[in-house]
Amino acid sequence: MIESISGFQKKIDQGATYVNECEAAFKRIEEKDKDLNSFISLNKEQALESAQISDERIKNGESKRPLEGVLFSVKDMFCVSGTKTTAGSRMLKDFIPDYDATVISRLKNAGAVILGKNNQDEFAMGSTNETSFFGPCKNPWNNKFVAGGSSGGSACSVAARLSTCSFGTDTGGSVRQPAHFCGTVGLKPTYGRISRSGVVAFASSLDQTGFFSLKVEDVFKTAEVLSGKDLMDNTTSSKEVPKWSNNLELQDLKGFKVGVVKEFMSTDLDKDVKNALDDSIEALKKRGAEIIEVSLPLIEHGVAAYYLVATSEAASNLSRYDGVRYGHRSEKAKEGQVSLDEFYTLNRTEGFGREVKRRILLGNFALSSGYIEAYYKKACQIRRLIREDYFKAFERVDAIIAPVASSTAFKLHEFDGKPLKKFLNDYYTVTVNLAGLPGLSVPVTKNKDNLPIGIQLIANQFQESNLLKAGLNLEDEFKFYKEVPNV
Amino acid sequence: MIDKKTLEKSATLSRLHLNEEEQGLLLEQMKRIIGHFDNLQKVNTEGVEPLYKAVEMENVWRKDQIFEMTDPEKLLSKSPEVQEGQVKVPQVVK
Numbered sequence: 001m002i003e004s005i006s007g008f009q010k011k012i013d014q015g016a017t018y019v020n021e022c023e024a025a026f027k028r029i030e031e032k033d034k035d036l037n038s039f040i041s042l043n044k045e046q047a048l049e050s051a052q053i054s055d056e057r058i059k060n061g062e063s064k065r066p067l068e069g070v071l072f073s074v075k076d077m078f079c080v081s082g083t084k085t086t087a088g089s090r091m092l093k094d095f096i097p098d099y100d101a102t103v104i105s106r107l108k109n110a111g112a113v114i115l116g117k118n119n120q121d122e123f124a125m126g127s128t129n130e131t132s133f134f135g136p137c138k139n140p141w142n143n144k145f146v147a148g149g150s151s152g153g154s155a156c157s158v159a160a161r162l163s164t165c166s167f168g169t170d171t172g173g174s175v176r177q178p179a180h181f182c183g184t185v186g187l188k189p190t191y192g193r194i195s196r197s198g199v200v201a202f203a204s205s206l207d208q209t210g211f212f213s214l215k216v217e218d219v220f221k222t223a224e225v226l227s228g229k230d231l232m233d234n235t236t237s238s239k240e241v242p243k244w245s246n247n248l249e250l251q252d253l254k255g256f257k258v259g260v261v262k263e264f265m266s267t268d269l270d271k272d273v274k275n276a277l278d279d280s281i282e283a284l285k286k287r288g289a290e291i292i293e294v295s296l297p298l299i300e301h302g303v304a305a306y307y308l309v310a311t312s313e314a315a316s317n318l319s320r321y322d323g324v325r326y327g328h329r330s331e332k333a334k335e336g337q338v339s340l341d342e343f344y345t346l347n348r349t350e351g352f353g354r355e356v357k358r359r360i361l362l363g364n365f366a367l368s369s370g371y372i373e374a375y376y377k378k379a380c381q382i383r384r385l386i387r388e389d390y391f392k393a394f395e396r397v398d399a400i401i402a403p404v405a406s407s408t409a410f411k412l413h414e415f416d417g418k419p420l421k422k423f424l425n426d427y428y429t430v431t432v433n434l435a436g437l438p439g440l441s442v443p444v445t446k447n448k449d450n451l452p453i454g455i456q457l458i459a460n461q462f463q464e465s466n467l468l469k470a471g472l473n474l475e476d477e478f479k480f481y482k483e484v485p486n487v
Numbered sequence: 488m489i490d491k492k493t494l495e496k497s498a499t500l501s502r503l504h505l506n507e508e509e510q511g512l513l514l515e516q517m518k519r520i521i522g523h524f525d526n527l528q529k530v531n532t533e534g535v536e537p538l539y540k541a542v543e544m545e546n547v548w549r550k551d552q553i554f555e556m557t558d559p560e561k562l563l564s565k566s567p568e569v570q571e572g573q574v575k576v577p578q579v580v581k
Contacts, residue, residue: 095565096565098557098558098561098562099556099557190542191540191541191542192542192544205539205540205541231549234544234547235540235542235544237542237544298530301526301527301530303523304523304524304526304527305527307520307524308524308527315501319502322502323567324566324574324576325565325566325574326565326566326567329567329568333577334577337577338577338579339579340576340579341502343576343577343579344502345502345503345504346504348501348502348503349503349504352503357501357503357505358513358516358517360501360503361494361497361498361501361503361513361517362497362517362520362521364497364500364501365489365493365494365497365517365521366524368493368496368497368500374528375524375527377537378527378528378530378532379524379527380537380538380539381532381535381536381537381538382527382530382532383537383538383541384535384536384537384538385530385532385535387538387541417512417516419516419520420516420519420520420523423520423523424523433541434541435541436540436541436542437541461541461542
């Protein structure tokens with residue numbers, strides 16, 4: 001059974017070996033993951049080699065690195081040298097990079113073991129993991145429901161105790177929402193906090209690496225190791241990374257101000273989610289927090305502004321996939337039979353799935369002459385106004401408490417053929433990305449279908465420490481990590 | 488608003504081929520989605536500077552240094568077809 005980082009390290013101190021733990025994890029994955037489908041590929045050889053190095057270091061009396069031997073899995077968006085990196089797409093189904101993403105090399109340097117690559121929505125476009133070329137990842141608490149998305153596999157594998165921690169990416173909620181659906185903690189740090197070099201790009205002004213684990217302290221231990229300036233990614237901030245690992249003690253919330261968003265409280269929330277939110281607000285109040293109402297007047301336009309920005313950037317980013325230097329090349333594109341444009345079109349039409357095509361088409365529509373002013377530029381103007389509203393709110397509060405989504409996990413196929421309805425479900429998460437803010441999803445309870453409910457905490461840019469402080473209190477109140485799904 | 492002609496134009500720009508069935512379905516879905524986007528017109532944004540990056544950033548300078556990235560052979564091995572150290576594509580110029 002996989003537990004927290006500290007639980008794992010205790011086990012090692014009591015005589016377990018890293019190699020045995022790693023082998024046990026693979027055995028468990030092979031047993032349990034057939035139905036869940038949380039992994040696209042396993043990284044057995046490299047993982048065991050790395051576990052062996054950890055064992056040797058201990059034998060030789062060397063000091064433990066921060067994540068020594070800890071069993072990680074990573075979303076298939078992250079380039080791991082010598083390992084298939086598919087982004088959940090047919091386009092990249094055989095792509096094997098020769099280099100590590102910066103966060104992967106930092107993870108390896110910290111001593112972690114990478115078990116394999118997690119399932120995800122194709123190019124991180126989706127909120128159900130159903131757009132994956134490799135089939136949907138199921139919810140570990142109830143397999144008639146989805147794991148969420150786009151980082152569904154990463155959330156599922158942690159919830160099912162297949163890996164201790166995992167990597168996801170969060171462009172509009174893709175870490176926080178699957179964490180909520182699967183009952184794990186999910187952290188999306190501030191935009192620019194963590195390098196994205198070597199991570200498959202979706203929407204460059206919104207994408208951020210994030211983490212899953214069962215305990216709040218573990219996403220922060222992970223984030224601390226991976227954050228900070230990277231010369232390979234000019235969007236990374238040179239701001240100092242706080243020593244979160246020295247501040248993992250529970251502190252009460254006296255003097256801590258928590259904002260409740262007026263507009264979120266009057267929306268159509270599922271009854272169980274609303275109750276969980278009310279209970280969480282009560283819990284923070286009980287622990288000394290002052291609850292203050294704040295307003296985000298333009299929030300109703302968040303989904304539209306987000307999808308215009310995200311699809312426009314995606315259309316540009318994904319124009320690189322033409323089947324020339326790498327990626328899917330159509331069998332129909334035989335020598336001398338097609339023009340260059342037809343060649344690209346064949347490769348792309350076969351290589352991309354339906355959701356990705358829809359978003360590329362939307363993006364190129366929003367960027368095309370005659371429409372760019374009315375759509376893309378307008379969305380960017382509203383993006384500024386939404387960010388201003390958040391900044392105003394954070395003049396008065398240390399963190400905001402909010403739902404992650406209006407409901408618990410969706411049924412498989414619930415949104416087939418209803419893309420707008422699916423987009424609208426991202427209401428509570430997307431504006432956090434538009435404003436570049438950090439967000440944390442903490443699981444608090446389950447509903448009658450055995451489906452978890454998480455609560456979202458949002459802080460101002462680079463104020464992740466506030467999420468840690470409030471998150472530890474929510475976790476201590478509800479202790480959801482004690483609940484184990486029957487997989 | 489999007490119609491058959493604008494969808495076709497977007498498909499050409501996107502280098503994507505849509506068959507008739509896909510075209511019909513997508514047109515209907517995109518009409519709904521763009522209809523929702525149109526709500527943004529209700530917001531007065533006169534004089535508001537568009538925001539392209541949410542976190543303020545400074546220009547970054549670094550030394551112009553040469554360093555080894557990766558083996559060209561390895562890079563070429565990703566290509567669907569290679570000939571004499573070059574990526575091979577179908578003949579596109581007569």
